Amino acid sequence: MTVKVEKIEGGVPHTTILAAGLIASVVCIYLTYANVLTGTQLFSFFGGLGTVAALIWGSHTIKHLCSYGIGTGVPSAGMIAFGSGVIAMLFATKYGIAAPIVAVVLAAVIGLILGYLANNVLNMRIPVMIQSLVEMAIIGALVLMGYAAMMTGSFELTSLTTGNVQILGLSLPSYQASFLGGALIATAFMLGAIAIQHPFNACLGPNWTQDRMLMLAAECGFLSMITAAIMSMPLISMSAALVSLFVAIIGWYYTYAKYIELSKRDAAAWLESKPIPDVEGH
């Protein structure tokens, strides 16, 4: 399995995307800590922006890995990313303010061991295997932490497990109305896992272009962010959830329009059809 089918030609090099994605994602997740400093929940949407940054980086990592025919299909890469990432992310939330850093380090360790297993024990012998699985695990952990921060306003284990229920005007603590207790993490898992593998799966082929795939990754990220914003409504204040939703819809619309533009640029020809065509001759 050392056949490299396609080469990355031109465009932004992978290391640049790696560095930009990692820094932007961690910084955005840390910006949600402004919630604690200012006593509001309005900064939760930064968590969603962090996931978009990590997903853009992730789609390029998948491109990097899957351009060596690994034979298992592109979705499997997204699944192993989130399978290893969720373990690192949940453990890291125990460490309070240091959680994103702990998640990155622990995910890197898990990814390193999984990469060694895949490359040496399973004899895959793909040059970028270990590095890619390390990146994938970090991306999985950061995306899930971003969604956690966005839906609950915090990335600490206590706020992920404890919610509030209003009964007759009284605010009672409840473990069921929370990110973990309500199993919103399962939805976040799939929102991220599908968003990370879709861009390369949709754009691969001889006319693959980097900017189009990355724009689709951003579009998928914002689309998932819209869903996450809706799911955050029971957990954080309505104004904060609406800010997240607003940011997500603006981002989604912009990236979607850009993606359609880039698709038309790369297409040989296209027919401008409407969702509901006008029937002539009536």
Next chain:
Amino acid sequence: MSAIGAKPAAGAAVDTTAMVVGIIILLLVIGATYYLFGSGLAFMALIGIIIGGVLIGFGVHFVPVGGAPAAMGQAPGIATGVAMLAAGAGLAGLFGGAWAAELGVVVATITGAIGGGLMMAITCMFVNFIYVFGMGIPSASGKVTKDPITGDTQAEFKSQGTEGHGLPFVSYVGGVIGGLFGGAGGTLIYLMLLDLYEEELPAMMNALPAQIVPIAVTLAGMFAIGMFLVNAVLAAYNITGTIEGPHDPKFKRFPRAVVASAVASAICGIVAIMIVAL
């Protein structure tokens, strides 16, 4: 290097050094767990997780994964990737087993196995239904001349230029066996973690045992899904994406996947245990 001139995959060769390193990592993790938490519930949970992970990794080798060539009727197997099949069969088993969690480990694990096996049986049946009546192709294996179970000859049904097509009987049986293993493994991981979390979380979170049930279920379920996908994808890497079933020569590669699954489960397991026990 062009794709045509390239050598085929490393194939069935076993890298002894890497296997030994893998086993050493496994023993280190088991030893670390014993040293940190003693021989109590946490240690038993780690052993259960490793057994569950190995069952998943081994089970994937039975499932007839066809991939894209199968969708075009050019290779036998179910026309999708391991990640999808594992998520379908394994999680169906896990959810089935989770319902029976209160009835004890044995009943719940068997329930999970039956859930996974049933899911695969239904999938295989309708896959064959569509192959035979929808695409109009007979079932024939390309890797063996006679079906090892029924003894039916395969060659006269196989179209030229293909590696076989459809789901021969042995692949169907393999799929069901793979579902049984996968469902049992996923459920075992879930049960072990659930027991541990229900024991440890009340003290850690300062709450009543009844209150933390949703948290314990979600944590155990998410870790089980995570480990399930990691083991399934590692096994998929071992068979380089496609396999016909237990009669396929690639099946003989399973020792590598057993070691890899055991190590991966141990690493993920110790992290999942440390979330409550550290």
